[in-house]
Amino acid sequence: MKLMLSARQWWWLALAAFCWPLLILGVDIANANLGPDPVKAVHIRLGDWSLRLLCLTLTVTPLQTLTQWRGMADFRQLFGLLTWFYASLHVWVYLGVDQGWQWPLIAADMAESRYIWFGLLSYLILLLLALTSSVFAMRLLGRNWKRLHRYIYLAAPVAVLHYIWQLKGNLAVPAVYGLIVGGLLLFRVASWLQGRPKLGQFWPRWAGGRLIQPAKPR
Amino acid sequence: MRTSIPKIPAAEITDEAVFAARRAFLQGAAATAALNVMPIAAAAAALNLVPGAAAAAGGKTIGGELTPTPLRVVENYTNYYEFTFNKEDATRLAQRMVIEPWTVTIGGEAEKTGVFDLADILKNYPGQERIYRFRCVEGWAMVVPWLGFPLADLLKAVRPLSSAKYVRFVTASQPDVMPKLAENKMLHWPYEEGLRMDEAMHPLTILAYGMYGKSLPKQNGAPLRLIVPWKYGFKSIKAIVKIELTREQPETAWNRFAPHEYGFYANVNPNVPHPRWSQSSERVLSGGFFSPRRPTELFNGYAEQVASLYGSMNLRVNF
Numbered sequence A: 001m002k003l004m005l006s007a008r009q010w011w012w013l014a015l016a017a018f019c020w021p022l023l024i025l026g027v028d029i030a031n032a033n034l035g036p037d038p039v040k041a042v043h044i045r046l047g048d049w050s051l052r053l054l055c056l057t058l059t060v061t062p063l064q065t066l067t068q069w070r071g072m073a074d075f076r077q078l079f080g081l082l083t084w085f086y087a088s089l090h091v092w093v094y095l096g097v098d099q100g101w102q103w104p105l106i107a108a109d110m111a112e113s114r115y116i117w118f119g120l121l122s123y124l125i126l127l128l129l130a131l132t133s134s135v136f137a138m139r140l141l142g143r144n145w146k147r148l149h150r151y152i153y154l155a156a157p158v159a160v161l162h163y164i165w166q167l168k169g170n171l172a173v174p175a176v177y178g179l180i181v182g183g184l185l186l187f188r189v190a191s192w193l194q195g196r197p198k199l200g201q202f203w204p205r206w207a208g209g210r211l212i213q214p215a216k217p218r
Numbered sequence B: 001m002r003t004s005i006p007k008i009p010a011a012e013i014t015d016e017a018v019f020a021a022r023r024a025f026l027q028g029a030a031a032t033a034a035l036n037v038m039p040i041a042a043a044a045a046a047l048n049l050v051p052g053a054a055a056a057a058g059g060k061t062i063g064g065e066l067t068p069t070p071l072r073v074v075e076n077y078t079n080y081y082e083f084t085f086n087k088e089d090a091t092r093l094a095q096r097m098v099i100e101p102w103t104v105t106i107g108g109e110a111e112k113t114g115v116f117d118l119a120d121i122l123k124n125y126p127g128q129e130r131i132y133r134f135r136c137v138e139g140w141a142m143v144v145p146w147l148g149f150p151l152a153d154l155l156k157a158v159r160p161l162s163s164a165k166y167v168r169f170v171t172a173s174q175p176d177v178m179p180k181l182a183e184n185k186m187l188h189w190p191y192e193e194g195l196r197m198d199e200a201m202h203p204l205t206i207l208a209y210g211m212y213g214k215s216l217p218k219q220n221g222a223p224l225r226l227i228v229p230w231k232y233g234f235k236s237i238k239a240i241v242k243i244e245l246t247r248e249q250p251e252t253a254w255n256r257f258a259p260h261e262y263g264f265y266a267n268v269n270p271n272v273p274h275p276r277w278s279q280s281s282e283r284v285l286s287g288g289f290f291s292p293r294r295p296t297e298l299f300n301g302y303a304e305q306v307a308s309l310y311g312s313m314n315l316r317v318n319f
């Protein structure tokens, strides 16, 4: 078995892999295979994939930190755009299929549903980041680009709240997402702390000493 | 078109036929399976559901203008938290329930309290078909043709005392087959519900033992459940083993779990949102993909019949 794919090939493979769930969803819709409340089933599929992809996007930087492999920015962009793509379909199904573009109903539903406020906030962040994801936007925004894109750390917990807030109380699954997102955020905080000389040596020696290798000068 | 006969008691029109249907139901004691295969046509005929029959008899249809949700949807989408928190798994899990023999304890503030065989209860009350909207607090809705009889008929028969102000209902507790109940998950078990006396006596409030011309599937609340069509679905308690007339407002399962989210009254009301989501619209399940939401109606569309129960009560406070 040869797995010697180039980074570019991996990129295409990842793209194809994450289009797969959409294909399956299409087949299930066509075959009326989504149970008694198909619209809700579609919300769940698309919402779940948005959140999974968002978590995946968030793991890229920590992985990069741990492995010191610098070739992953392309994947971060890909996963981020896929997150936005799935979230867009999720929102579009809500507006167009669930509500059938009935704006008065949409307005009332949005105004009174707190879980949707969180979904909307999360989506607006994803949208903004997607719009500014190109190399061109990166150059244009300069230092601000990084600041702006840190908002992904807000988009993730807010999406988890969006999930939790819609349930009647059985929180097992969203709690798992909460833990994942919480872990990823903690990692970022820890590595940020280590990046500051005074606060360094945060990680015990037996755990490998520093979490990240000697920090770049800031 | 399905029809039914609310004005003229079914017994007066189709005494024998109704009796036949009930007898078929009661024979369930011998063979549950037989119940479930009772042909719809036979049951429908027995209950005078044959198109046009009610009209010919001069009866008026309650809910005849509504189009029932496909049976496969109603049968496969139930909240039955004793078994699972997943609406689509309840169908399979609830089959393990034991529903025979079945007794209903009627107690509390009444003269003729006691433990009654369900079979005896059903013998005494003619079945009627009621096609009702069913609105879940989660925001989905269905239209279901129930078979049942007014709760008021049963309550009157046990002669409530004047001290009876509320009615409390309790669901069966079968820990051997009800995993969530056995593990004490989420709600305080057994499931309890309650109505104010006037709500319980309202002619729209029924005890249902069947739907779609057949006996109730287990996941839909067999063998006997409450249906209060103007309230959110969780009020319509399933698998009733106890009916108690009380002086005080009884505890109810969801209210106990989250008092600020689920009130005692739980009347369907588009103007009173759940704290975390709107109740202004509902997804009417049709089995299809393209059936957008519709606006939710006050009292689930039964305002004309029930609004007077609440007079000038503040429905925001008494949600």
Ligand code: HEM
Residues within 6 Å of the ligand: A040, A043, A044, A045, A046, A047, A048, A050, A051, A054, A087, A090, A091, A094, A116, A118, A119, A120, A121, A122, A123, A126, A159, A162, A163, A166
């Ligand atoms: C304007 C933005 C959004 C709207 C209107 C919206 C709407 C909805 C609706 C209607 C549901 C289904 C609720 C039900 O069970 O009936 C849902 C579920 C969900 N949404 Fe969103 N959403 C939005 C944004 C997002 C975003 C940005 C994400 C993730 C990044 C997300 C993730 C989820 C998840 C994980 C679920 C639950 C899936 C499950 O139950 O397993 N949503 N959303």
